Amino acid sequence: MPKDGGIGASTKRREDVRFLTGKGRYTDDINIRGQLYAHFIRSQVAHGTIRKIDTRDAEAMPGVVKVFTSADFTGVGGIPTGWQVTSRDGQPMLEPKHPVLAEGKVRHVGDPIAVVVAETLDQARDAAEAVEIDIDELPAVVDMKAAVKGGPLVHDEIGSNLCYDWGFVEENKAAVDEAFKKAAHVTTLDLVNNRLIANPMEPRVAVGDYEDHSGQHTLYTTSQNPHVIRLLMGAFVLAIPEHKLRVVAPDVGGGFGSKIYHYAEEAFVTKAAQILKRPVKWTSSRSEAFISDAQGRDHLTRIQLALDADHNFTALRCETYANMGAYLSTFAPCIPTWLHGTLLAGNYKTPLVYTNVKAVFTNTVPVDAYRGAGRPEATFQLERVIDMAARELGVSPVELRRKNFIQPDQFPYQTPVAVVYDTGNYQATLDKLLDLSDHAGFEARAAESKARGKLRGFGLAHYIEACGIAPSNLVGQLGARAGLYESATVRVNATGSITVFTGSHSHGQGHETTFAQVISEMIGIDASQVDIVHGDTSNSPMGMGTYGSRSLAVGGSAMVKATNKIINKAKKIAAHLMEASEADIELKGGKFTVAGTDKEKSWVDITLAAYVPHNYPLESMEPGLEETAFYDPSNFTYPAGAYGCEVEVDPDTGKVTILSFTAADDFGNVVNPMIVAGQVHGGLAQGIGQAMLENCVFDENGQLLSGSFMDYAMPRADDVPFYSVDHSCATPCTHNPLGVKGCGEAGAIGSPPAVVNAVLDALHRGGFTHVTHIDMPVSPSRVWQAMHG
Amino acid sequence: MHNFDFVKPSTIAEAVAALSHEGAQALSGGQTLIPTMKQRLAAPATLVSLTGIAEMQGVCLGDGGLHIGAATPHATVAREAKAHYPALAKLAGGIGDPAVRNKGTVGGSLANNDPAACYPSAVLASGATIVTNTRTIAADDYFQGMFTTALHDGEIITSVVFPIPEKAAYVKFDQPASRFALTGVFVAKYAGGVRVAVTGASQDGVFRWHEAEAALSANFSPAAVSGLAMESRHMIADLHGTPAYRANLVKVLTSRAVAAAG
Numbered sequence A: 001m002p003k004d005g006g007i008g009a010s011t012k013r014r015e016d017v018r019f020l021t022g023k024g025r026y027t028d029d030i031n032i033r034g035q036l037y038a039h040f041i042r043s044q045v046a047h048g049t050i051r052k053i054d055t056r057d058a059e060a061m062p063g064v065v066k067v068f069t070s071a072d073f074t075g076v077g078g079i080p081t082g083w084q085v086t087s088r089d090g091q092p093m094l095e096p097k098h099p100v101l102a103e104g105k106v107r108h109v110g111d112p113i114a115v116v117v118a119e120t121l122d123q124a125r126d127a128a129e130a131v132e133i134d135i136d137e138l139p140a141v142v143d144m145k146a147a148v149k150g151g152p153l154v155h156d157e158i159g160s161n162l163c164y165d166w167g168f169v170e171e172n173k174a175a176v177d178e179a180f181k182k183a184a185h186v187t188t189l190d191l192v193n194n195r196l197i198a199n200p201m202e203p204r205v206a207v208g209d210y211e212d213h214s215g216q217h218t219l220y221t222t223s224q225n226p227h228v229i230r231l232l233m234g235a236f237v238l239a240i241p242e243h244k245l246r247v248v249a250p251d252v253g254g255g256f257g258s259k260i261y262h263y264a265e266e267a268f269v270t271k272a273a274q275i276l277k278r279p280v281k282w283t284s285s286r287s288e289a290f291i292s293d294a295q296g297r298d299h300l301t302r303i304q305l306a307l308d309a310d311h312n313f314t315a316l317r318c319e320t321y322a323n324m325g326a327y328l329s330t331f332a333p334c335i336p337t338w339l340h341g342t343l344l345a346g347n348y349k350t351p352l353v354y355t356n357v358k359a360v361f362t363n364t365v366p367v368d369a370y371r372g373a374g375r376p377e378a379t380f381q382l383e384r385v386i387d388m389a390a391r392e393l394g395v396s397p398v399e400l401r402r403k404n405f406i407q408p409d410q411f412p413y414q415t416p417v418a419v420v421y422d423t424g425n426y427q428a429t430l431d432k433l434l435d436l437s438d439h440a441g442f443e444a445r446a447a448e449s450k451a452r453g454k455l456r457g458f459g460l461a462h463y464i465e466a467c468g469i470a471p472s473n474l475v476g477q478l479g480a481r482a483g484l485y486e487s488a489t490v491r492v493n494a495t496g497s498i499t500v501f502t503g504s505h506s507h508g509q510g511h512e513t514t515f516a517q518v519i520s521e522m523i524g525i526d527a528s529q530v531d532i533v534h535g536d537t538s539n540s541p542m543g544m545g546t547y548g549s550r551s552l553a554v555g556g557s558a559m560v561k562a563t564n565k566i567i568n569k570a571k572k573i574a575a576h577l578m579e580a581s582e583a584d585i586e587l588k589g590g591k592f593t594v595a596g597t598d599k600e601k602s603w604v605d606i607t608l609a610a611y612v613p614h615n616y617p618l619e620s621m622e623p624g625l626e627e628t629a630f631y632d633p634s635n636f637t638y639p640a641g642a643y644g645c646e647v648e649v650d651p652d653t654g655k656v657t658i659l660s661f662t663a664a665d666d667f668g669n670v671v672n673p674m675i676v677a678g679q680v681h682g683g684l685a686q687g688i689g690q691a692m693l694e695n696c697v698f699d700e701n702g703q704l705l706s707g708s709f710m711d712y713a714m715p716r717a718d719d720v721p722f723y724s725v726d727h728s729c730a731t732p733c734t735h736n737p738l739g740v741k742g743c744g745e746a747g748a749i750g751s752p753p754a755v756v757n758a759v760l761d762a763l764h765r766g767g768f769t770h771v772t773h774i775d776m777p778v779s780p781s782r783v784w785q786a787m788h789g
Numbered sequence B: 001m002h003n004f005d006f007v008k009p010s011t012i013a014e015a016v017a018a019l020s021h022e023g024a025q026a027l028s029g030g031q032t033l034i035p036t037m038k039q040r041l042a043a044p045a046t047l048v049s050l051t052g053i054a055e056m057q058g059v060c061l062g063d064g065g066l067h068i069g070a071a072t073p074h075a076t077v078a079r080e081a082k083a084h085y086p087a088l089a090k091l092a093g094g095i096g097d098p099a100v101r102n103k104g105t106v107g108g109s110l111a112n113n114d115p116a117a118c119y120p121s122a123v124l125a126s127g128a129t130i131v132t133n134t135r136t137i138a139a140d141d142y143f144q145g146m147f148t149t150a151l152h153d154g155e156i157i158t159s160v161v162f163p164i165p166e167k168a169a170y171v172k173f174d175q176p177a178s179r180f181a182l183t184g185v186f187v188a189k190y191a192g193g194v195r196v197a198v199t200g201a202s203q204d205g206v207f208r209w210h211e212a213e214a215a216l217s218a219n220f221s222p223a224a225v226s227g228l229a230m231e232s233r234h235m236i237a238d239l240h241g242t243p244a245y246r247a248n249l250v251k252v253l254t255s256r257a258v259a260a261a262g
């Protein structure tokens, strides 16, 4: 039994008390005296030359303080990109300028052209209608293949729409091609990984404030990583040194990646507050979020799997076009490359892998990481092509996978795509899945469905992801312009309670609960004595924030390191107070004892002594009990698991119903099983959303067809089944102190191929054997069209 | 949203008078009009609320069938029509979500005539009568294509009279995002014959499927429609379905509606 509030306990989420009672403090809840409101005027066309912007009438309207255009932002930098990818020919990627407000040209529907700042939001919106904007519309380029084959240029000055042409592992290309020539069987699949809109519950908000007498800027923003925003915006856009720029990300209502990036609106409100000497607030509407938040996925892929006569995978080849949209969002270049190509070995022994990724500019909203980021794209194509190969060869998809799995005794395992998996046991998660989903009983259930005129199918997917990003020296070599360590300051107060300042940021993950559980376990005090503080650059050490399932693996490790420093110092104090040797001091259950004696000091005796150092070795040790640590991981972590989906297809309408979904994950050690289950549930809902419902579509003119929830289908509660999730097959991570791997993205990574495989299985069992693939979302009309088309 | 004036009359005559002013527009449940105003796509100078007019509320049996006040919310219809016209009650109970059903009204839905709305199919399949402040309009004359009706400017729907069928059912296939009808079919069997009305499918809005009506009038069974062909020429093409897919749904849903009607 885990200790209540300690590691392994399903402690209830303490933050939920405030969230569920309406006491959360979100960015939009921040209102500063004298605040003005900003309304962005955005391009309604996807591509065009700005001929004229006349703001005079608007500026004369009631309440209007100023109408900004790019002319007010000369001397301000562009929105920077945090990662540089190098092309196969050794050239750096093309990196066009991304201005805060459009300069001369608009490049996607939603591109900001001008901003009205007024006393009230209604006044700003009224005046926006009086701003006269004259745009010569240009032909838009939306299709990626057309864009690289001489379509209209999104950025004239760079001369091409091809951002980069990346090959990985380039040295293996010839060997991979050779293996394909020798293969006994080759399976080829062309597919689309559909573009998604993240749609966190809370839209983005930014409030800029400026103190004239001190030159101090404050930005309140809906961010997953306030320190990163301070660095990017301060150093590259507005030239504000860190000590004069405070970035606060208070309660944040979901991000899913879309709140990692530095956005133009943040730089705008910060700068406008300085120019106007009044606070400036911007709150995105939902409609605006659809055309201004970075979107996700959008790959066009050909994947090929080569097998020998014994059905061993001998090589994998992938050619992908990845949509960047009109501008490079902060981490866009690394998503289809380093977070995608390095995962293509999957759980398998495939000795040779080659990926070619062409990143393409189009007149669409920028694309960046979205829950899973690159890894869902890798997993989807791999798990689909394996299923397809099994079908072509007439063998069981379960057994084909099992045969090609990396074996438990092969870890640590060097993949052919650079990464080294530290631990794993894929047979175990697969067996667990088949057991939990009653795979043995499937045929009987399928017969029962058939009797009702329905087609039942089972789909399997096995995934691996690289989380806990990332070793800084490695990512530096790969083009990252940032380190990816994490930080924590553990402040022990005089009477023994603890405040932890972490560089991680919680926007739904429950850090306030889990991080406190870890400290409670390490020191032996009640979890209620520990508070977790995050989201403010003015009180926490430089940290890199939360994404890539990294918070516990990297941020938690920094906190463990700092806590170990605390414990070491506390033991020295205890040794002094009990006149014993430091080596004999033990800490257990919040008490310090001297081995072999009945001497004992409580945690509070020690913390008091640290701050009231009357009897204290002042000559050899500082008073106080506060430590900071930075942790830089030595490797990624590799969560993996087996997902199984059972569906029923209505052959008359093509409607797919998910009857059950089972997830057997290996997350290494688990601090709070309830929170982990919740993270998996949420990830599965998003993965099922991608597979069944969500689709962001632009027409050939670059107009967003799925521009609201009337056409963009988000998963609702009745679209998903009750999940069966398990994380008992744990192989703890070997290189971080908690042995944890990360659980935030797994559900969204592993579920889409399981759903699509299940639908294909149902169709094949139903006799529709000509259907080899259906692109996501597998909507009723697409399924019906595939059956009857 | 732009600023506007708001009046809430208590009689139809007052409402008609208020609507005669330039820029005035009727407001019923606001489930369509308010979002349009928030997007600044509509900017009426005055909103004339119809929800305070007692005569326009409620569900009751009367001459010619079931009378439903035009300002009656869907939730009330779902509850109160159940005993008299269960298929209509079920349709009302399947619109939107509880908030939409508690605010949105039958009159608003019919005045708007969204091509994917549910009510128009019930009105057309039932051969219902639209009663306005000046006249009565037969269902067959009322619907004139997407978002277009026989209503004049300033004319108010006050109630709708539904003849009660022997058997009826509405089967709706949800559009995955909006959960309006991707296609919906209402089948109603009367002594004089069967009427079949289809919503969500056609570029011309709600329509009657006459071939199915003839086939079902001769033989009211799900199999009766299986041999019929549904043309896809005028069907809607959008993100959620091709014309061929919608044509297929019309057939499938019609036979399911017949089965459900029993």
Ligand SMILES: Cc1cc2nc3c(=O)[nH]c(=O)nc-3n(C[C@H](O)[C@H](O)[C@H](O)COP(=O)(O)OP(=O)(O)OC[C@H]3O[C@@H](n4cnc5c(N)ncnc54)[C@H](O)[C@@H]3O)c2cc1C
Binding pocket: B025, B026, B027, B028, B029, B030, B031, B032, B033, B034, B050, B070, B071, B094, B095, B096, B097, B100, B103, B104, B105, B106, B107, B108, B109, B111, B112, B114, B116, B117, B118, B119, B155, B156, B157, B158, B178, B179, B180, B181
């Ligand atoms: C989330 C959501 C989901 C929905 N799902 C569905 C669905 O599944 N199926 C479906 O059928 N509908 C659906 N609707 C629409 C809903 O039924 C609305 O209630 C209906 O379209 C409009 O009715 P209202 O009373 O809200 O009209 P209002 O918005 O008040 O008015 C709509 C229009 O009708 C005019 N008008 C209103 N009443 C009268 C009258 N008595 N005489 C003349 N003109 C009048 C108004 O001037 C306005 O132009 C949904 C709506 C929402 C917001």
